[in-house]
Amino acid sequence: MRFLSLIVVFLSGFHASQLWGAPPKGQHHLWAGWGVSQSESFWAARSPAVPKWHLNWETYTPWTLAPEEVWASPLRAIVGLSAYSGWGNGTQDFGQQQSAMNGELGVALGPSMEGSLFRLGCEIVVLSQMGMTLTEMHALDHKQTELHWTALLGVGPGWYVGWGDLALRQQTLLGYGINGYHHEVRLALGYTF
Amino acid sequence: MNLKRLSIAIFAFGLCFLGCGPEPLGGELTLKVVAPNDDFASYELRQVQVSNVENIYQLQHANFKFLGGGLLEGDDMQNLLTSEVTPQSFATQTRSHFDQTLEPHLAIRDEVVHAQDFHSLMALSAFAGFEKIWGWYVNDIGDRSTATTEPGYVVFYGDIVPSNLLPVPMIQMDNAVYLAGVDVWMVFPVGNQEGVPYAMNQGVLAHEFHHRIFFQNVWTTSAFDRWKSILSATESLSASEQRNLNLLRALDEGLADINAIGYTKNIGFMEPSFHSEHLDVVSAELLGAESLRRNIESDFVDRATYDNLGDDSLEHALVDGCGVAQNFTTSGDILSGQAWSPYCLGSVVARTIWEGVGRDHQLLREVMLPAINQTLFHLGEVLGTDQDFDFDVFFQLLLESLPNTFDTADLCSEIATRFSSLATADRIPLCAF
Numbered sequence: 073m074r075f076l077s078l079i080v081v082f083l084s085g086f087h088a089s090q091l092w093g094a095p096p097k098g099q100h101h102l103w104a105g106w107g108v109s110q111s112e113s114f115w116a117a118r119s120p121a122v123p124k125w126h127l128n129w130e131t132y133t134p135w136t137l138a139p140e141e142v143w144a145s146p147l148r149a150i151v152g153l154s155a156y157s158g159w160g161n162g163t164q165d166f167g168q169q170q171s172a173m174n175g176e177l178g179v180a181l182g183p184s185m186e187g188s189l190f191r192l193g194c195e196i197v198v199l200s201q202m203g204m205t206l207t208e209m210h211a212l213d214h215k216q217t218e219l220h221w222t223a224l225l226g227v228g229p230g231w232y233v234g235w236g237d238l239a240l241r242q243q244t245l246l247g248y249g250i251n252g253y254h255h256e257v258r259l260a261l262g263y264t265f
Numbered sequence: 266m267n268l269k270r271l272s273i274a275i276f277a278f279g280l281c282f283l284g285c286g287p288e289p290l291g292g293e294l295t296l297k298v299v300a301p302n303d304d305f306a307s308y309e310l311r312q313v314q315v316s317n318v319e320n321i322y323q324l325q326h327a328n329f330k331f332l333g334g335g336l337l338e339g340d341d342m343q344n345l346l347t348s349e350v351t352p353q354s355f356a357t358q359t360r361s362h363f364d365q366t367l368e369p370h371l372a373i374r375d376e377v378v379h380a381q382d383f384h385s386l387m388a389l390s391a392f393a394g395f396e397k398i399w400g401w402y403v404n405d406i407g408d409r410s411t412a413t414t415e416p417g418y419v420v421f422y423g424d425i426v427p428s429n430l431l432p433v434p435m436i437q438m439d440n441a442v443y444l445a446g447v448d449v450w451m452v453f454p455v456g457n458q459e460g461v462p463y464a465m466n467q468g469v470l471a472h473e474f475h476h477r478i479f480f481q482n483v484w485t486t487s488a489f490d491r492w493k494s495i496l497s498a499t500e501s502l503s504a505s506e507q508r509n510l511n512l513l514r515a516l517d518e519g520l521a522d523i524n525a526i527g528y529t530k531n532i533g534f535m536e537p538s539f540h541s542e543h544l545d546v547v548s549a550e551l552l553g554a555e556s557l558r559r560n561i562e563s564d565f566v567d568r569a570t571y572d573n574l575g576d577d578s579l580e581h582a583l584v585d586g587c588g589v590a591q592n593f594t595t596s597g598d599i600l601s602g603q604a605w606s607p608y609c610l611g612s613v614v615a616r617t618i619w620e621g622v623g624r625d626h627q628l629l630r631e632v633m634l635p636a637i638n639q640t641l642f643h644l645g646e647v648l649g650t651d652q653d654f655d656f657d658v659f660f661q662l663l664l665e666s667l668p669n670t671f672d673t674a675d676l677c678s679e680i681a682t683r684f685s686s687l688a689t690a691d692r693i694p695l696c697a698f
Contacts, residue, residue: 115422116334116364117383161383162455165540166299166462168383207382211299214310218372218381 100150103241105260111224118203122159126258128152128176148184150199152176166209166211174203174222180230191234197243200225224249226256237264284341289320296321296378298390299465301537305529308461308537312377321378323366324392328399329417331357331388332449333364339427342446346497352485356448359392361646363420363449364465384454387410387464388421390521391441391452394467395419398474401528407635410642412481418449425451440470442474445484446496457548460540468534472525478518482641487649508601515607516659519614520637522561526619527634557606559585561616569613571656571684575600584609615654617683636666654686657692664695 104127113119130148157171177200184193202223209216226247232239237260247254293316300313317327324331337359346354369385371378380386399417402408409615425437425444438456445451450473452464463469484492495502495510502510505654526532537555557563565583573579574587577599588607599605618637622628640662647658660680664673681688688698 113384114333114369114386115367163457163459165459166383166455166465170382209380209383209386211310211386212308216297216310216379218379220370220381 099132099265101128101129101239101262101264103128103152103260104242104260105258107243107258109254109256111249111254120159120161122156122170123171124156124256126147126152126154126176126260128260130180139264146181148180148195150178150180150197154201154203157170162210168207168209170205170207172203172205172222174201176201182230188236191239192232193234194229194231195243196227197230197245198225198227199245199247201249215249224251224254226254228256232262234262238262239264245248287322288333290322290373290378291318291320291325292316294318294321294378295376296389296393296408297380298393299386300390300393300460301529302468305468305531305534306537308465313393315393317396321392322371323368324388324419326392326396328413329341329395329419330421331367331392331421332360332423333367333420334422334424335363336424336426337362337447339425343497346493347535350493351447352448352481352489354500355446355561359447360418360556363423367421384422387452387455390465391419391421391470394465394470395450395474398467398471398528401471402474402478402524405630405634406458406524406527406638408478408638410478410482411485412478415481417477420444420451422454423449439463441473443480445476445480446492448477448480448495450474457545458538458552459542461537463538465494466538468525468529468531469538469596471528471534472521475521475524478524479520479641480636482638483513483645483648486642490644491648491651504601505653507603510599511602511605511607512610512656513648515610516614516656518607518611519618522559522611523615523629524634524637525617526561526615526628527626530630532561532619550627555608557583558606558612560621561612563612565609566612566616569609570682571610571613572686574610574613575686613683617676617679620679621673623675632668632671636663636668636671640668655687655692657690660684660687661691664693 085131104125106123106125108121109124110119110121128150129152130150133147133149152175153173154176155171155173159170161170178198180195180197182193182195184191188190200223202221205220205222207217207218207220224247226245228243228245228247229244230241232241234240241258241260243256243258245254245256245258245261247256293314295312295314296313297310299308299310301308312500315326319325319327319330341362342355342359345358367388369388371380371385371389372381373379378389380389395417399413404415437453439450439458439462440453442451442453442621444451450470455462495506524536528534535556557565560566568583569579574584589608598609618633619629622633641661643662643666644659647662649653652658664676667673673696677693677698680693680696687693688696691698
């Protein structure tokens, strides 16, 4: 809450037209980042938090209100990939290794502003993820491989701060999917072009 | 398809996505789990048969079911210790802190139930283990107590905190326990202990199962009020009651071990869980000490007796982990000390019984263990009179329960060796020392 209050106070110092005007520098963003995600487990608690990499491409989607009238829009479309590999539980004798690859599709909406040095923005993100998880269990000398679907929809706030063409972003997603409730915290470094 | 039908289909799919599970699957099933070989000395991933399953997708059996995680606070237990509470109401109310269903990730292929991840494999393997063990205690040992006539519950990865004042979960790893009063078995996740996880080691599960048999026979019949007063934190225990409790805990552990030996026909039933190759030095030492205490034919148990543990005369290097030295300096009376491990004296009890059947597995399973089972109810009656407990009470009741055809010479000889102060005081009349 304290952070959100600071954002509001900071934003209120700018003219409103700066908030919803033309998109800031560039039309596209490329983000590469890392985070941790935690999905509800069947035993409800102690779900392992999995470190996860992601790569997102975002582009502003202009709003066409009439054939000759295209408005700049704060709405961005997101496509991307997220993945983790070799995430282990258990011991050398008994346990498992999991790897996953998910496609991502979503939108982000939120105000941004540009000052003399920094760009600052916040956003609400709606992101769907769908993909496969590979689980390799081992029990002494035996191995068993399982492949299953993952699908979830997450919503959450994000904020970013930029310098020139570079930006740093943090997002928090809360959602629900095939495995139940899910949350994810992501940090990313972005390039605007 | 028109728009209305399409929207109904999408709505139904959405509902199903959120809440639909597979149809219940029960009866006799084949599970692929981690299970012991015939000698219980090694384990492997293989197919086993289980029967009387009610719904494998929620690990529900006709006799027991698995519960999900949750948090139980010691204060919640204390607050229930009123004069009106019964064993059943106490268990029901404390158990409600855990999720009432557990749905591991399972898949059916070629009519065999497979776990789809390691945690599900832990749960499914424990399920198969409990099914076999339950049957053994009923059919071979002849238990007729509420331990086997009333449903059992297994909490998978639950947490316990001692008090609201210190709400830090005692995050337990690499363990399986029976929680008396709450009347649940608890299975904890794998941490860093190599070897077969306890939840997959059927000898360990048989040990934990016997704790329920002990509790239901001894404490919930005639002695429940005494158990409540012991558990109640508002009443500090007298030195004599602390001693009674320590000895009963040792008896509980010893009988759990000897029953697990009976079930597995292997005195080293814990060894598959005691691999130390990949452990750090500290963990390996702790595991080594545990192995020494729990193996009833170890150097420690060869020499340990009720008396030399009691008067601190056994070489300290052998009793590492028993808490003996600490108790001796703080209380002056080792067996009534508060910091005391029941496993050490428990192994002495188990060894006494083992020698009492001439190290014969068949005699142990067919004669001794059923007699011990019958003894427990009578022990509860004795405790219900607020009488002090010492091992003479148990051995006298056991000797009364053994059939006339059983030769008690070895048992009495072993009692004379390992409980000599009780034997020489003529406190066990059925043994002619």
